[in-house]
Amino acid sequence: MKRVYLHFKVEVELDEDEKPERVANEIARAIQKIYAVRSAELTSAVAKE
Numbered sequence: 001m002k003r004v005y006l007h008f009k010v011e012v013e014l015d016e017d018e019k020p021e022r023v024a025n026e027i028a029r030a031i032q033k034i035y036a037v038r039s040a041e042l043t044s045a046v047a048k049e
Contacts, residue, residue: 020045
């Protein structure tokens with residue numbers, strides 16, 4: 001079986017009190033659970049006004 005690295009760009013709208021890292025961790029956990037991936041991690045977060 002071959003290993004493939006997939007990179008996604010995801011844009012979300014957050015409330016002022018929400019932390020991007022928490023949302024990113026939730027997304028990573030969902031990806032791991034739904035697709036049984038080996039690992040999922042946040043590599044960067046950029047805030048836009």
